[in-house]
Amino acid sequence: MIELWIEGVGIFAPGLIGWEQAAAVLAGQQPYAPAAPPKLVPALLPADVRRRTTDHIRLAVEVAGEAVRHAQADAAALWSVFATSESDGAISHNICEEVAKAVPEVSPTRFHNSVTNAPAGYWCMAVQSQAPSTSLSGFDASFGTGLIEAGVQVGAERCSVLLVAHDAPFPEPLHSVRPMSALFGAALVLTPARSARSLARLLVNIEPTLHALSRMADADLDGLRTGNPAARVLPLLAALARREPTDLFLPYVHSQALRVNVQPA
Amino acid sequence: MTPLVLTRFTAVNALGRGNAAVLEALTAARSGLRPCTFEKVRLETWVGEVAGLDELRVCERLAEFDCRNNRLAELTLEQDGFAAGIALARKKYGPRRIAVILGTSTSGILETEHAYRQRDPQTGALPASYRFATTHNLYASTDFVRRYLELEGPAVMISTACSSSAKVFASAWRLIEQGLCDAVVVGGVDSLCQNTLYGFASLDLVGREPCRPCDAQRGGISIGEAAGFALLERPEQAASHSGVALLGYGESSDAYHMSTPHPEGAGAALAMQRALVCAALAPQTIDYINMHGTASQVNDSMEDKAISTVFGTHTACSSTKGWTGHALGAAGITEAVISALCIQNGLRPGCLNTHAIDPSFTSQVLLTNQSGVVQRVLSNSFGFGGSNCSLIFGAHP
Numbered sequence: 204m205i206e207l208w209i210e211g212v213g214i215f216a217p218g219l220i221g222w223e224q225a226a227a228v229l230a231g232q233q234p235y236a237p238a239a240p241p242k243l244v245p246a247l248l249p250a251d252v253r254r255r256t257t258d259h260i261r262l263a264v265e266v267a268g269e270a271v272r273h274a275q276a277d278a279a280a281l282w283s284v285f286a287t288s289e290s291d292g293a294i295s296h297n298i299c300e301e302v303a304k305a306v307p308e309v310s311p312t313r314f315h316n317s318v319t320n321a322p323a324g325y326w327c328m329a330v331q332s333q334a335p336s337t338s339l340s341g342f343d344a345s346f347g348t349g350l351i352e353a354g355v356q357v358g359a360e361r362c363s364v365l366l367v368a369h370d371a372p373f374p375e376p377l378h379s380v381r382p383m384s385a386l387f388g389a390a391l392v393l394t395p396a397r398s399a400r401s402l403a404r405l406l407v408n409i410e411p412t413l414h415a416l417s418r419m420a421d422a423d424l425d426g427l428r429t430g431n432p433a434a435r436v437l438p439l440l441a442a443l444a445r446r447e448p449t450d451l452f453l454p455y456v457h458s459q460a461l462r463v464n465v466q467p468a
Numbered sequence: 469m470t471p472l473v474l475t476r477f478t479a480v481n482a483l484g485r486g487n488a489a490v491l492e493a494l495t496a497a498r499s500g501l502r503p504c505t506f507e508k509v510r511l512e513t514w515v516g517e518v519a520g521l522d523e524l525r526v527c528e529r530l531a532e533f534d535c536r537n538n539r540l541a542e543l544t545l546e547q548d549g550f551a552a553g554i555a556l557a558r559k560k561y562g563p564r565r566i567a568v569i570l571g572t573s574t575s576g577i578l579e580t581e582h583a584y585r586q587r588d589p590q591t592g593a594l595p596a597s598y599r600f601a602t603t604h605n606l607y608a609s610t611d612f613v614r615r616y617l618e619l620e621g622p623a624v625m626i627s628t629a630c631s632s633s634a635k636v637f638a639s640a641w642r643l644i645e646q647g648l649c650d651a652v653v654v655g656g657v658d659s660l661c662q663n664t665l666y667g668f669a670s671l672d673l674v675g676r677e678p679c680r681p682c683d684a685q686r687g688g689i690s691i692g693e694a695a696g697f698a699l700l701e702r703p704e705q706a707a708s709h710s711g712v713a714l715l716g717y718g719e720s721s722d723a724y725h726m727s728t729p730h731p732e733g734a735g736a737a738l739a740m741q742r743a744l745v746c747a748a749l750a751p752q753t754i755d756y757i758n759m760h761g762t763a764s765q766v767n768d769s770m771e772d773k774a775i776s777t778v779f780g781t782h783t784a785c786s787s788t789k790g791w792t793g794h795a796l797g798a799a800g801i802t803e804a805v806i807s808a809l810c811i812q813n814g815l816r817p818g819c820l821n822t823h824a825i826d827p828s829f830t831s832q833v834l835l836t837n838q839s840g841v842v843q844r845v846l847s848n849s850f851g852f853g854g855s856n857c858s859l860i861f862g863a864h865p
Contacts (some may be wrong), residue, residue: 205646259639290627295577302595303584306510314667315727315852318573319606319627324853327721333738336855337635340606340625348624355642376592377580379601409622411564411647454545456607456623458616 205354208468210363210400211274211392212443213266215240216427217385222273222302228424229444235424240386247329255312256325259291262388263322263369264329269363271330274400278330280390281392282356283323283365285338286349288432289381290319292373322369333361345370346435347455350463353393354407363394368433370419384430389440399415401468410452410460417451439463455460469746470640470698471713473864475557475651478548479805480540480584481694482516486547491809497837499791501678501690501821506660511669514678515570516692516793517660518543518829526612535576535603536659540542544657544695554617557699565821567622567649568614569639571632573797575625576603578661580760593640609657613697621649627797629851630760631719632656633696634800637859638717640700650705655697658797664691671727676728677799679763679794681787682772682833683822686763692793696801700809703864712808713864715844716747722854723772729850733774737846739856740778747808747860751779754860756816758803758847761787768795771848779831790820800857801847805831807845807861 212222219225219235225444243261244253247268253261257464262286271278289295294317301307315321320338327336333358342350346368355368371386372378397404418439419425430438442449442465454458478486482500483493493500501514524539525531545551557566583598602608610625626632631657640652668674668691675688686697700714720742722735729736744751757779759771768787775785788806795802810816818836819825825833844862 205648241545255574263608288605288607295580295604298663298667299580299584301583302666307662307666309663309666309668309670311670311727311799314663314670317663317667318852320629320855321726321850322851323628323855324726327723327854328725331723333721333723333735335638335722336628337626337639337719338628338855340627342601342607342611344606347609348622350620351643351648352624352639355646355648357640357641360643376587376594377600380594381605386515456611457620459620 205358207354207357207398208394208401208407209391209403209405210394211270211276212267213390214440215266216387217263217369221269226444229441231253235421237423255295257291257316259371260322260325262371262386264326266388266390267365267367269399270392273433274392276363276392279332280334281365282334282362283326283336284349284353285323286345286368288340288342288370290442292371296374341342341456343432344454344456346434347453347461349463350407350450357395359394366393368436370433372429383414385427387431387434389433389436390414397468403468404466406464408462409455410462413454416454416460469605469641469715470789471703471715471864473706473709473713475555475699475701475706475708475709476550477698477805477808478544478550479696479802480518480544480547481795482518482692483791487809491813493791494617494815497820499820501793503761508818509662509665511665511674513674516690518693530612530615532599533602533776535579537609537657538612540659540695541609541657542616545616550697551617554699556652558618559785561650563618563620565621565650566619567643567652568619568629569624569626569636569652569654570610570613571626571797571800572606572609572635572658573627573629573632574658574661574663575606575664578659579657581662601713606858617653621630628855629853630796630799631849631851631855631857632797632860634849634857635719637714638719648826651699651701653697656798656801657695658795659693664796673764675763677819678787681761681763681789681819682768682825682829684824684826686768689762689764690793692795694792694795694798694802696798696805704745710808711864712811712861715862716860717745718742718746718858720856723727724854727852729770733770735854735856736771736774736850739858740846741859742773743858754783754844754846755842756810756845757783757785758786758807758845759787759849760850761789763789763861772831777832781830784816784831784832784834786817786819788817791821795835803847804859807847810842810845811861811863816842816844
């Protein structure tokens, strides 16, 4: 079993812009009203850097920055885990389109932004962090695999970890074979011990038997949850927003589940 | 940290199939690099291609996973009795207690490249035969390997560019230390594709001749493809093992630039220092450093500075990429296996293809193979985005 404490949250998705607004929606105090999200302009990226990035990168940096501000954490000292099912779909599409041509011309900036750890690289540059950073994937269970990696880092290294889950829809024709309904990014600051800033304690176990996964009560929010791998975190964020002790089941690899006990601090 | 033994390990790369082929080529100073004839790539460069992948298919029961990356994975799992050894471990621990942690940079994106050349001229749709989740997706090869080996423990794909399959060792140690599993299949697989060939060419990082790490006249990297796997266990739980153990790991971030390392190697030095601290070893206890050594101007220069900073100027070091090429997401595991072979066989390889060491270098770069006792090896892997990982392997009785 892994024990973790949450000190900060960041979120950016249609109808869920920032933790303060999202918490009110997820706690049922405001209706969920999905709308096209505003342009992503993460304050941590200077304009000249921002121009060289993609929406996928800006999404990850935006939610990471919010979670760290919320936790009042020392950003440079945090280890980080970036979980994504598909990395940067727009770049994959562009480069595959280019190399299908007789004379391919791949953009060097696009190529170096194509690595799965590009968001992590921009994050570390933005906050001048030399701490270890891991980018990983577990397909639809990417958030679950990220939570396990972040959890064992917290437990084994006794460090605080920034966990970011982020995915955005592919353009066509890849959208048809791997559809996502909307972009979704969320971030958590996870620590090994309780502090005055702790929001909740998490106990995480890999569930040995098949178990029904937790869903969102609101049909539109549940559509968002199933429409993007990163949004599988939503039941956890809803439990944080409601500030109620909760046992959750989140998707893990090969149809297993993570049992996550959420205890408000 | 408490060491983990490599119960068994194996590799396939441009040098051949399995440990004996890799060791034989290293000993004979025979490179696996050839002029690039991959698909219809119009680049004047050399690559480390694995022979015979076009003719292979993955096993029937996992046919939906068939692609170059998974063919390479399966081919490698069948070398050196690796899959058979995992079957024994599965009986001992149970399938839920063995994790699979692999690294890749581009997974099976070659399938998508093929599909993009066969799009419907009217609708732009991809051909009906195209399978996404089992080929292109980053997790596909981890899913394939854990199904092939019939394992049900924790599983993940790490993708941090060229440090991917070095970082798997750190993640594996943490999973075992935290009790989430008893043993871990670590490894990596990356196969040739046009994304990386044209991508590295766009950055002027691809050499026109076989790569010459640390050479004064080095002209860039030779891209390779490779796979490798190792089974990690606690020494007291392994009935028999390879005689090599993971003694330490160090991870760091450059926080400097997306595709250029810090010129003084600050992040690289930090990763090596952290690995030494993790292993509780002094720098002079390391007998050989297997460099990242891509043969790009900036990498080799900064790595020389970083090694000199941490180790001084007397620790023997070299890059083996003149043999295998740069296998990107599989470079970490490829060079972990080479490090283990060096310990088992008392070998310190030179830099193949390298004629004259860059006169600005101060570290002890080897030009030719040396034999003698090799107790401990540090292996470096550095990636785009400033992702660094150093591993320390040592002889374990």
